[in-house]
Amino acid sequence: MILHQYKVVFAGTMGAGKSEAIKSLSSIDVVSTEAINTDTQSHSKMFTTVGIDYGELILEDGTKVGLYGTPGQERFDFIWNMICKGALGTIILIDNSVDHPIEQLNFYLDYFKTVSDNIIIGITHLDVKSANHAAIYRDWEKSQTDARYPLFFVDARERNDVLLLLEALIANAEAQFSI
Numbered sequence: 001m002i003l004h005q006y007k008v009v010f011a012g013t014m015g016a017g018k019s020e021a022i023k024s025l026s027s028i029d030v031v032s033t034e035a036i037n038t039d040t041q042s043h044s045k046m047f048t049t050v051g052i053d054y055g056e057l058i059l060e061d062g063t064k065v066g067l068y069g070t071p072g073q074e075r076f077d078f079i080w081n082m083i084c085k086g087a088l089g090t091i092i093l094i095d096n097s098v099d100h101p102i103e104q105l106n107f108y109l110d111y112f113k114t115v116s117d118n119i120i121i122g123i124t125h126l127d128v129k130s131a132n133h134a135a136i137y138r139d140w141e142k143s144q145t146d147a148r149y150p151l152f153f154v155d156a157r158e159r160n161d162v163l164l165l166l167e168a169l170i171a172n173a174e175a176q177f178s179i
């Protein structure tokens with residue numbers, strides 16, 4: 001049996017659900033580094049990840065998937081580049097309930113497309129009351145002129161939602177690189 005091992009990166013806004021998504025999927029206890037958030041202007045969440053989350057998932061065929069969560073704050077973007085090395089792809093999570101989710105989406109996509117060939121987008125917190133409607137993402141998709149990035153509405157607390165993102169990422173990689 002050929003034992004595969006994949007690495008998948010979770011990126012995106014602070015509070016979007018990266019740590020939660022990894023917890024939802026991981027079959028081992030997630031290793032996380034948490035510290036007090038000093039950037040209360042961008043997000044009121046008191047604790048946030050300033051290091052890397054790590055979890056693992058074993059797929060039905062025995063493939064081991066390493067799940068890596070990136071720190072959300074922009075001043076840690078040097079870590080993003082390092083984490084993406086050798087990864088199968090990146091799942092970008094965006095919190096719909098923030099003030100300008102499309103700006104956030106463009107920001108993360110612009111960065112991660114320079115370090116990752118395979119990107120899937122997950123929009124979270126649709127269940128939270130906010131002025132933003134799902135239609136803004138459909139308009140955004142229509143306005144995309146270059147590559148098309150698959151976009152899903154998910155809840156990071158729901159394992160099946162996060163699995164859908166992972167399956168889309170793996171399917172995309174298979175189509176692109178014939179793995």
Ligand SMILES: Nc1nc2c(ncn2[C@@H]2O[C@H](COP(=O)(O)OP(=O)(O)O)[C@@H](O)[C@H]2O)c(=O)[nH]1
Pocket residue numbers: 012013014015016017018019020021048049072124125126127128154155156157
């Ligand atoms: N209501 C709601 N809460 C969510 C959703 N996704 C994640 N969360 C919660 O949002 C909070 C922030 O998630 P976390 O994983 O810590 O964000 P991170 O900064 O991206 O790692 C946690 O309490 C999650 O349980 C969602 O779709 N809806």
Ligand SMILES: [Mg+2]
Pocket residue numbers: 018019020048049053069
């Ligand atoms: Mg986190």
